[in-house]
Amino acid sequence: MRFTSFDDLVSKDKALIKKGPLALIFVEDQVEIDTTLRHHVDLGFSQVIAFMPAAFKMAYDVSEDVIRVDCEKTTGQDMIDMVNKVARQVPGQWLYYCFNAEYLLFPFCETRTIGEMLAFHAEERRSAMLSYVIDLYADNLWEHPNAVSIESALMDKTGYYALSRHDKENHNHPKERQLNFYGGLRWRYEEHIPQVRRKIDRISIFRATEGVDLRSDFTMSDEEMNTFSCEWHNNITASVCSFRTAKALKTNPGSTFDIPSFKWHNSVPFEWHSRQLLDLGLMEPGQWF
Structure with missing residues (x-):
């Protein structure tokens, strides 16, 4: 599943993120994107959400198991603000966040x-x-x-x-x-x-x-x-x-x-x-x- 923004996800299918724990993966570059996402899917998160630039590629098998949100700014305060934005939408749910090439x-x-x-x-x-x-x-x-x-x-x-x-x-x-x-x-x-x-x-x-x-x-x-x-x-x-x-x-x-x-x-x-x-x-x- 792919959405053009987090607001797009919330407006179209908020039920996707109603059940936790949720993994929020912020993709900074094109290094080890697929292995990072597969690793966290295998840990048993209810949903793995990849925030990543629209131009970055993701393996087909990975795209079947994660929610992709187009996001051009995935570092620094922009990343912090997005984590807090997600948290406000899912009160009471567990959240985990990391970057690509982190496990x-x-x-x-x-x-x-x-x-x-x-x-x-x-x-x-x-x-x-x-x-x-x-x-x-x-x-x-x-x-x-x-x-x-x-x-x-x-x-x-x-x-x-x-x-x-x-x-x-x-x-x-x-x-x-x-x-x-x-x-x-x-x-x-x-x-x-x-x-x-x-x-x-x-x-x-x-x-x-x-x-x-x-x-x-x-x-x-x-x-x-x-x-x-x-x-x-x-x-x-x-x-x-x-x-x-x-x-x-x-x-x-x-x-x-x-x-x-x-x-x-x-x-x-x-x-x-x-x-x-x-x-x-x-x-x-x-x-x-």
């Missing part, structure tokens, strides 16, 4: 659906889920000059850390159960990354709530929704495994010549399995077993 993994996702996980998360009275953006990169940048390779993806096994998140009005007072997380390529190549974009945490899954918006730093306007756990125990967290930073560093003229390879002594092959991320502490199962 959501959550604990036990090989055998359980996104709906099953969010049902448990809701039972714990949680209305949002923290995720960590884990950088992926090709092992050979001569063969893959845009740093993207599904078959030979690497990731960093160490180098992740957290710092307290302080209240803007009181810099001496850290926010309760909130941290800023860092690591991956944004840490190793921080000289090429603006400071405001160096953290790797996102509230990438949340329940649409009246009066609550996603902010430009991928946090929510309701501070409780930005916490990594409830007050009494740890909760589930997820990982968004992403080629986006590597792709940007290698396609940006200001950084590409400084990076002959992303490989270092802490690079390991990415196994495309939640067990690897659990073992490395890059996601948390909480009380869900």
Whole structure:
């Protein structure tokens, strides 16, 4: 199904988005569009919606399983505004958002659906889920000059850390159960990354709530929704495994010549399995077993 805009979708067949969870995929370029969409269809989302420029191509088999919305502006504040626009149309539904060449993994996702996980998360009275953006990169940048390779993806096994998140009005007072997380390529190549974009945490899954918006730093306007756990125990967290930073560093003229390879002594092959991320502490199962 294809619509000329999100307003077109709402006016013609709003029933398509009445049932969640919904995956909102924002396509920035033509890299790994089909694999991104197939991955999220396979996770069990009720609908996968691709916001993408009209000129971009999509495989026929993928087009059968997703809703395509023509959208020329899919980055920055335009992307944030669209997520909030969708949320206002589906109060109470779970939403997930990411970009192309990004892949959501959550604990036990090989055998359980996104709906099953969010049902448990809701039972714990949680209305949002923290995720960590884990950088992926090709092992050979001569063969893959845009740093993207599904078959030979690497990731960093160490180098992740957290710092307290302080209240803007009181810099001496850290926010309760909130941290800023860092690591991956944004840490190793921080000289090429603006400071405001160096953290790797996102509230990438949340329940649409009246009066609550996603902010430009991928946090929510309701501070409780930005916490990594409830007050009494740890909760589930997820990982968004992403080629986006590597792709940007290698396609940006200001950084590409400084990076002959992303490989270092802490690079390991990415196994495309939640067990690897659990073992490395890059996601948390909480009380869900």
